[in-house]
Amino acid sequence: GAGVSQSPRYKVAKRGQDVALRCDPISGHVSLFWYQQALGQGPEFLTYFQNEAQLDKSGLPSDRFFAERPEGSVSTLKIQRTQKEDSAVYLCASSYPSPGTQYFGPGTRLLVL
Amino acid sequence: GQQVMQIPQYQHVQEGEDFTTYCNSSTTLSNIQWYKQRPGGHPVFLIQLVKSGEVKKQKRLTFQFGEAKKNSSLHITATQTTDVGTYFCAGYNAGNNRKLIWGLGTSLAVNP
Numbered sequence: 001g002a003g004v005s006q007s008p009r010y011k012v013a014k015r016g017q018d019v020a021l022r023c024d025p026i027s028g029h030v031s032l033f034w035y036q037q038a039l040g041q042g043p044e045f046l047t048y049f050q051n052e053a054q055l056d057k058s059g060l061p062s063d064r065f066f067a068e069r070p071e072g073s074v075s076t077l078k079i080q081r082t083q084k085e086d087s088a089v090y091l092c093a094s095s096y097p098s099p100g101t102q103y104f105g106p107g108t109r110l111l112v113l
Numbered sequence: 114g115q116q117v118m119q120i121p122q123y124q125h126v127q128e129g130e131d132f133t134t135y136c137n138s139s140t141t142l143s144n145i146q147w148y149k150q151r152p153g154g155h156p157v158f159l160i161q162l163v164k165s166g167e168v169k170k171q172k173r174l175t176f177q178f179g180e181a182k183k184n185s186s187l188h189i190t191a192t193q194t195t196d197v198g199t200y201f202c203a204g205y206n207a208g209n210n211r212k213l214i215w216g217l218g219t220s221l222a223v224n225p
Contacts, residue, residue, distance in 0.1 A: 033213075041218075042119075042201050042215040042216055043215050044215070045212050045213065045215075055211060056212060059212075093156075101146070101158045102146075102158065102213065104155040104156050104157070106154075106155050107155050
């Protein structure tokens with residue numbers, strides 16, 4: 001594809017609701033990253049995939065956060081029982097190879113009420 | 114843990130003035146990258162520096178990587194309103210090429 005795409009672009013959830021955020025990386029990109037960016041802050045690393053393998057999930061803030069990339073392309077970040085503090089922009093980036101330039105998607109802006 | 118500090122946090126300049134943001138890591142970096150994020154946008158890659166003491170230029174932007182590979186700077190000459198945004202440095206730890214460690218960014222405002 002032309003770039004990294006993410007959906008939905010905006011999501012409003014009620015506290016306690018589960019959400020699923022999707023990332024379509026650039027075709028052929030081996031590495032995929034998820035970041036959380038709070039307002040006025042830099043991106044905070046959440047997790048990293050190389051193909052379908054999740055090699056680093058040290059940044060996931062709690063066990064309510066789960067990410068998968070079953071076929072090594074599209075990835076989904078799932079947040080269970082959302083809390084207000086989960087409100088942020090969730091950015092997905094892909095690269096080939098890693099380390100290398102990371103190409104970011106537009107992000108999903110999540111607001112938990 | 115490893116930290117990347119970035120200063121200043123905010124900078125207001127008059128159009129035509131120069132601007133510099135500095136990035137310092139607590140540990141040696143294998144490389145450093147710079148990204149620009151426009152308001153409401155997502156980070157966009159600007160450049161990567163790999164070699165100790167490396168200097169790269171992109172038109173009015175000059176990027177430097179320190180000799181010890183622990184610090185870096187971005188200098189913009191004669192700022193324009195199109196330079197508005199937040200500039201982030203991000204580096205890979207010399208021992209871990211999987212996780213980019215990001216600075217908090219410097220937000221640049223340019224008055225016309």
